[in-house]
Amino acid sequence: MSKQTYSIIIGSGSYIPKHVVPNQDFINNEFYGPDGLKLTKSNQVIIDQFEQITGIRERRYVTDDLLTSDIAALAALEAISSAKIDGETLDYIIVAHNFGDVTANSSHSDMVPALASRVKNQLGIVNPDTVVYDLPFGCAGWLQGLIQADGYIRSGDAKKVLIIGAETLSRICDPHDRDSMIYADGAGAVILAAIESEEPVGIIAHKSKSYANELTYVLKMAKSAQPGYMEDRLFLKMQGRKLYEHVLKLVPAIIKECIAKAGLSIDDMDKLLIHQANNKMDEAVLKQLYELYDLKSTSVDIMPMTISWLGNSSVATLPTLYDLIERNKFEGQSFTPGKMIVFASVGAGVNLNSVVYRIPFNEQMSN
Structure with a gap:
């Protein structure tokens, strides 16, 4: 059997902000509904219901001295260090x-x-052949970057690519919207590298979709929920119920399609690394996925979650989750060489994607 080029992750890193924000920090906020009227429920009831639905107990915010590009660079430094490579050898960031x-x-x-240019500058990389660019694709952006990097590697255009997901959502969320409690800050990064192998390894299959129809504006920027509050600013707004309903249909379907594209079955999936958007929603996605295979029961252990203590940091959730497991910082979770994991994410646009990835063996990582 002849060897083919595949893409494997050879290093990862993350930046988890130091400022911990528990749910009780929102106890004195004034929350308004989309109709501009103040909510009549007490803040304690709102917070309790929020935690029950989302699973979020706390989240992380960056300190005032840091920007998104700063924490992106910090995560990238960890990834480069763990991959034991020279940043000058990167083909893309x-x-x-x-x-x-x-x-x-x-x-x-x-x-x-x-x-990406700012990150390259902070990393001190001077090689002009290290090409850099930004990728806005909603919360699915980091996974889409992984898919694009795989394309560069398989075409022979690249050998090593650094893919970073970073966001500071705390600075664009509306303090008068209860959805603001969902959002968090963070950054995660991986190094994707080429490998020649007779057996499929690393990224085996991927699938992306965009639904720019009636779902286009379920996530958008708009005025504060409180009339008259900071009229010169726009905040992130979400039609949560509408998004939830469509996610339960679209995400399980694209995961199944991606698994089939890889020539595999749900039984081959060892872990599902899904965008940390909402605990209740992600558990429902897992349940719906198994029902597509006419399987009625499954264990949520297959789907590790960080949302309870990290919140939703958009593009940073997946690379951070991967990094925590890969570096043995997630108790009770580890990757098994040779096993298949599935990545899945969905975000504004509405854009969604999935990747099937086979964990390489140690000897493959050293090649």
Whole structure:
């Protein structure tokens, strides 16, 4: 059997902000509904119901001195170090984000130069052949970057690609919208590298979809829920119920399609690494996925979750989750060489994607 080129992850890193924000920190917020009217329920009831539905007990915010590009660079440094490579050998740096650099207490989104250029500069990489660019694709951006990097590697255009997901959602969420409790900050990164192998390894299959129809604006920027609050600013807004209903249909379907594209079955999946959006929603996605295979029961242990203590950090959730498991920082979770894991994410646009990945053996990692 002749060897083929595959893409494997040879290093990972993450930046988890130091500022811990528990749910009780929202006890004195004034929450309004989309109709502009103040919610009549007490904040304690709102917080308790929020935790029951989302599973979020706390989240992380960056300190005022840090920007999205800063934490992206910190995660990238860890990934480069763990991969034991010289950053000058990178062919591409892809930075997935959606809001650019937003300073503390500001409404201004700074995206010029590209965050990827700022990260390259912070890393001290001077090689002009290290091509860098940003990727806005909603919360599915980091996984889409992984898919694009795989394309570069399989075509022979690249040998090593750094893919980063970073976001500071704390700076664009509305303090008068209860959905603001969902959002968090963070960054994660991986190094994807080429390997020649007779057996399929690393990225085996991938699938992406975009639903720019009636779902286009279920996530968008809009005025605060409180009339008159910071009229010059726009905040992230979500039609949660509508998004939830469609996620339960679309995400299980694309995962099944991706698994089939890999020539595999649900029985081959050792872990599902899914975008940490909402605990109740992700558990429902898993249940729906198994029902597509006419299987009625499954264990949630196959789907490790960080949302309870990290919240939803958009493009950073998946690479952070991978890094925590890979570096033995997630109790009770580990990757088994030769086993299949499935990545899946969904976000604004509405964009969604999935990747089937076979964990390489140690001897393959050293090749």
